[in-house]
Amino acid sequence: MSNNERTFIAVKPDGVQRGLIPEILTRFQNKGYKLVGIKLTLANETLLKQHYADLTSKPFFPKLLSYMMSGPILATVWEGKDAVKQGRVLLGATNPNASAPGTIRGDYAVEVGRNIVHGSDSVENAEKEIALWFKKEELVDYKPTMYGWI
Ligand code: RTP
Numbered sequence: 001m002s003n004n005e006r007t008f009i010a011v012k013p014d015g016v017q018r019g020l021i022p023e024i025l026t027r028f029q030n031k032g033y034k035l036v037g038i039k040l041t042l043a044n045e046t047l048l049k050q051h052y053a054d055l056t057s058k059p060f061f062p063k064l065l066s067y068m069m070s071g072p073i074l075a076t077v078w079e080g081k082d083a084v085k086q087g088r089v090l091l092g093a094t095n096p097n098a099s100a101p102g103t104i105r106g107d108y109a110v111e112v113g114r115n116i117v118h119g120s121d122s123v124e125n126a127e128k129e130i131a132l133w134f135k136k137e138e139l140v141d142y143k144p145t146m147y148g149w150i
Contacts, residue, residue: 037077
């Protein structure tokens, strides 16, 4: 895996409303990933049907749609070694009650239908999701210079 693998991480409406944006950003930052895109946005049905294309026939899909359209979503893109796989590790299992303590869902959620965050599950899907949620010019390529500032 290259060092500049990118993943799409979204703080879902419940995570935004519960004030968990700073906590979730901090976890990705502290792990060592570089933020290359971020925006607060509202999702519409067309976008969500593309984003969750594999789930549209599931019985829970209507509930998932209204959940994801219930408020703003923080869309982010993070870059770094194994960002897709490790991003999913930071998130925890889809069902928060199967997520280990120390993961975001394990620490902050109890319901699968209110699981706070989304993370791409493969490099291929990460590329698709990033292209779906962001315009090319909204992603910033830069070299982190953290140690030059302290
Ligand atoms: P996500 O895409 O949100 O990161 O979640 P995931 O890959 O871990 O899980 P996936 O199977 O793709 O499901 C997408 C989202 O649908 C909601 N869900 N509700 N039984 C249910 O009510 C149910 N199952 C799934 C969750 O919000 C899940 O994250």
